[in-house]
Amino acid sequence: MVTVEIPADMELVYKRPQSLTETHTHYCPGCTHGIIHRLIAEVIDELGIRERTIGIAPVGCSVLAYYYFNMDFAEAAHGRAPAMATGIKRVSPDRVVFTYQGDGDLAAIGTAEIIQAANRGELFTTIFVNNAIYGMTGGQMAPTTLPGQVTTSSPTGRDVETAGFPMKMAELLAVLPGAAYVTRQAVFDPRGIHRTRAAIKLAFQTQLAELGFSLVEVLSTCNTNWHMGVVEALEWAKKHMVAYYPLGDTKVSDGVRALMETR
Amino acid sequence: MAKELLEGNAAIAEAAIRAGLEAYFGYPITPQTEVLEHLARRLPEEGRVFLQAESEVASINMVYGAACAGARVMTSSSSPGISLMQEGLSYIACSEVPAVVINIMRGGPGLGNVAPSQGDYFQAVKMAGHGDFHPIVLAPGNIQEAIDLVVLAFDLAEKYRTIAMVVADGSLGQMMEPAELPPMRPVRPPAERPPWALTGARGRQPNIITSLYLEPEVLEEVNLRLQAKLQEIAANEVRWKEYSSEDADLLLVAFGTVGRVCQTAVREARRQGLKVGLLRPITLWPFPSARLAELAGQVRGMLVVEMNAGQMVEDVRLAVEGRCPVRFYGRLGGIIPLPDEILPELERLDKEC
Numbered sequence: 001m002v003t004v005e006i007p008a009d010m011e012l013v014y015k016r017p018q019s020l021t022e023t024h025t026h027y028c029p030g031c032t033h034g035i036i037h038r039l040i041a042e043v044i045d046e047l048g049i050r051e052r053t054i055g056i057a058p059v060g061c062s063v064l065a066y067y068y069f070n071m072d073f074a075e076a077a078h079g080r081a082p083a084m085a086t087g088i089k090r091v092s093p094d095r096v097v098f099t100y101q102g103d104g105d106l107a108a109i110g111t112a113e114i115i116q117a118a119n120r121g122e123l124f125t126t127i128f129v130n131n132a133i134y135g136m137t138g139g140q141m142a143p144t145t146l147p148g149q150v151t152t153s154s155p156t157g158r159d160v161e162t163a164g165f166p167m168k169m170a171e172l173l174a175v176l177p178g179a180a181y182v183t184r185q186a187v188f189d190p191r192g193i194h195r196t197r198a199a200i201k202l203a204f205q206t207q208l209a210e211l212g213f214s215l216v217e218v219l220s221t222c223n224t225n226w227h228m229g230v231v232e233a234l235e236w237a238k239k240h241m242v243a244y245y246p247l248g249d250t251k252v253s254d255g256v257r258a259l260m261e262t263r
Numbered sequence: 264m265a266k267e268l269l270e271g272n273a274a275i276a277e278a279a280i281r282a283g284l285e286a287y288f289g290y291p292i293t294p295q296t297e298v299l300e301h302l303a304r305r306l307p308e309e310g311r312v313f314l315q316a317e318s319e320v321a322s323i324n325m326v327y328g329a330a331c332a333g334a335r336v337m338t339s340s341s342s343p344g345i346s347l348m349q350e351g352l353s354y355i356a357c358s359e360v361p362a363v364v365i366n367i368m369r370g371g372p373g374l375g376n377v378a379p380s381q382g383d384y385f386q387a388v389k390m391a392g393h394g395d396f397h398p399i400v401l402a403p404g405n406i407q408e409a410i411d412l413v414v415l416a417f418d419l420a421e422k423y424r425t426i427a428m429v430v431a432d433g434s435l436g437q438m439m440e441p442a443e444l445p446p447m448r449p450v451r452p453p454a455e456r457p458p459w460a461l462t463g464a465r466g467r468q469p470n471i472i473t474s475l476y477l478e479p480e481v482l483e484e485v486n487l488r489l490q491a492k493l494q495e496i497a498a499n500e501v502r503w504k505e506y507s508s509e510d511a512d513l514l515l516v517a518f519g520t521v522g523r524v525c526q527t528a529v530r531e532a533r534r535q536g537l538k539v540g541l542l543r544p545i546t547l548w549p550f551p552s553a554r555l556a557e558l559a560g561q562v563r564g565m566l567v568v569e570m571n572a573g574q575m576v577e578d579v580r581l582a583v584e585g586r587c588p589v590r591f592y593g594r595l596g597g598i599i600p601l602p603d604e605i606l607p608e609l610e611r612l613d614k615e616c
Contacts, residue, residue, distance in 0.1 A: 052463035054332070057473075066471045072461040074331045075473035077354050080324035083316070087328025088461065090312045091286050091336070092453065095463055113324070116317040 017041035019050045021070045030230030032187045032220040033061060036129060037068055039187075039197045040100070043204055044071070053096040054088055056081045058110075060102035061135040079110025082117035085124040096207060097124040104134045107143040107167040114173070114215075121178030121212040125203045128169060131220040132241060139225030143167040146244055151225070166244060170217040174250035180212030182251035186219035188238045192247075199249075202260065211255035219245055266441040271406050271431065272297035274442055275339070275365055278413040280305055283448040285334040286312035288325035290344060293377040294433035295367035298339040311450065319344040323351030323364075330360035331472045333460025335417060335451065339365035341433070342383050343374060352426060353392030357474035357485070359492075361420035363413070364398070364428045367436040370597030378597020379432035379520060384574035387430050388548045395486055397493055398426035399500060400547040402518040407442040409435060412545070414445055423496055424459075430547065432570060434520050434599060497549035504543045505554075507533065511540025513612055514558055516579050517568040518544045520599060525568055528605040535606075537613055547575070552582035559586035564616030566608055568600055569593045588616050 006012050016022065019041035027033045044050050050071050057065040059078035066073030076084045081099035089097045106114050106128050114126065133151055134140040140153040144166045148157040158166075170184040181203055185196040196218055203214035219241050223233035252260070269277075276298045279287070287306060289299045299315065306313035312329075316322040322338045329336040340348065345366045355362050368383045370376040387400045399419050403409035409431055416427035456462050461470055476482035504522075507529050508514065517525040522543035532539040542558065544551050559565070564587050567576040576591040583589055592608045594600045 051465040054461045054463060056328075063475060066469075066473060070464075070469060072464050072470045073473075074328070074358075074461055074471075075475055076327075077324060077350055080320070080327075080351070083321040083324035084328035084331070086314070086321075087286070087288065087325035087330070087336070088332045089328075090314060090325075091329045091334035092332045092462065095332075112317055113321055116321065 017045045019044040019070050021068055023067055025068055026064060027061065028224040030221070030223040030233065033129065035187045035193060036127065036196070036218050036220065037065065039193070039200050040098070040127060041069065042197065043201045046201065047204055047208070049096045049204070049208070052094070053098065054092070056085050056097070056099045058099070058101040058105040060105045062100055062102060062129065063136065065100050079105050079108070080113055081105065082110065082113040082122070082126065086117055086122050089122060089124050093123070096204065098204070099124065099126045101126060101128055102135070103128070103130045103132065103142045103144040107169050115176070118173045118179045118213045118215065119176045121180070123207055123210055123212070125207045126215040127200065128215055128217045129220045130169070130217055130245065131222040132166070133222050133225045135222050135225055146240055168245065170215070170250045173215060178213050179215065179251050180253040181206040181214040181249070181256045183249040184217040184219065184245055184247050186237070186242060186247055188219070188221070188234045202256070205259055206256050209255065209259055211259065212253060266443045268439055269406055269442045270297060270437070270439045271409060272367065272436040273301045274406050274410050274444070275413050275429070275436070276301035277305065277444055278410040279337050279363070279417070280309060281445045281447050282414040282417045283335050283450050284311065284337055284417070285450055286329045286336045287338065288314050288316050288322045288329070288336070289338050290316050290319050290322050290340065292341045292344045294369055294436050295339050295341045295365065297436070298365060298367070319347035320351070323348035326362050327351055327355050327358070327360065330355065330362045331358070331461045333456030333462060335421070337363040337365065339367070341367050341369045342371050342380070345383060345386065349392040352398065353394050353396065354474050355426055356392065356396035356398070357394065357489070358472050359424040360472065361424050362426050363416045363420050364426060366428060366430045368430060368432045376597050377433060379434035379570060379599060380597050381432055381519060381521065381570040381574070383430065384547065384569070384571060387428055388550070388578070391426070391428070396489060397548045398428040399423070399496060401427065401429045402545060402547050403429065403431055403435065404519055404522045404543055406435065406438070406440050408545070410442055410444060419500060423492060425492070425496070430519070432520050500546060501549045501551050502545040503551040503554060504545060506541040506543070508540030508542060508558065510538055511561070512538045512563050513540070513609060514562045514565045515539060515541040515568060515605070516544070516555070516565055516575070517541065518547060518575060521568050521570055524600060524602060525605065528602040528609065531602055531606060532609050537609055539609055544575070550578045550582065552578070555579055555582035556584065556586070559583040562587060564588040564590065564612045566590045566592060566612050568605055570599060571595065
């Protein structure tokens, strides 16, 4: 840890959130997981809930997220984080519970668990990171891979005739009465990052106010498995991902709307 | 408390409540659905958590979550449902959180049928999921024992931070007989959850519950620790019952409902002049191997009777190590072997050994 005295005429405006550990992450250079981790940590700090928050890591690139968040954490089986979160929250209703899941975890193997948890209106928050590919296993087609997108398991591009269409989870979950707040954001530029942070905060506030299930889908990049430079990946995502996955809220319940108005 | 006429599944469910069950997650499947139905009514009455999950996969992962939070938690199912839980069981075993699982076994493989079976012996005892682990496996022979073993299951699961599985067959789940329920234990308040539990890192370092160890040397250490714990369980928790074994020169070995049928077979064989005894394992894992090895020096032969194609018989043979002949008689498809079928097998054993 490097400690620097702040000169008397200066103000500390940026520091590591208390909700993050002082650890180098294993994420690839250019990966947006680090940004999303930081946003969650900032929100948890701001809401003053770190000491009563329990996080659940998925199977996927963020499987080791428990090393990076400075709070109680469990590591779930692939896709089962929403079931685990249900178990934790039901026996600890005064704690804050969140799952951090990728697209393979949430939109393929764990589809049943996330839909059923949302439908029950489970009082936890899901941060759903959609980068349109399986990162940890080395770049296979995800449920969210775009039509025509080349991956190691769709070498000629995703053929929607045989592989089906990319899953629009934010839209799918929005129709469930138990879901109080569902939104899709992107961390491709500072404005998007700022909006994502506000969405994550609202999602946790939805949980704290016991209004129902809350989910923030965060469009993300995987420059490594997309075989692109960092900037190129961000530009590709802005152009192609946002076109298929429109940004914005897909579900705002009356309770959440009231919450938004009081902010 | 006085004895009352109880149905097996309801008795198991009520015993769990009396043992301090805080939360139950489950999915309907015959012939154990009455466990779920009883808890659906009783747990909310007691102000505790009942949730019908969308699948057995979800059930076991809800159990995993609640166990990580330090709550006393249980699920129940029957054979095909337990197969769906095996992934979660493996995670729970590696994470070393306590959980109780009830399996009211039915005929298999596949969808099989809903008749009583012991076809899941291997699954429970040898391979409850991927990787190296054993749950503690308790096999009641009657409803009173089922009640007592459910209470014990919670205590053992918490003592060793492991899975305790109670395996009974559909007949035990569905039958009624007089039994006595234990007194109601107070539920442990959330403030008294164990120090390793995920309760929020207030004034302490974060707790992490994981089954991921990327470094082979670290995972080997974790496995060695798990194995040491299993050895401790094997040294301390073996349970069985013997009937007329003192002077026996032929021994029946059977568990659960079949053990009960074999008690009748022992009586009738004795009436015919055969000196037959019975050993009924109560813990299927750990297995009463040492006692069977002793008895192998006393008897001329053993007959293992099961409602499967011959599963526990392998453990009996491993225990006996060839010191006496070990024969097998089994019925499949959900059929309970009757004393009339077992007696001729004992007569043959008597002639041939």
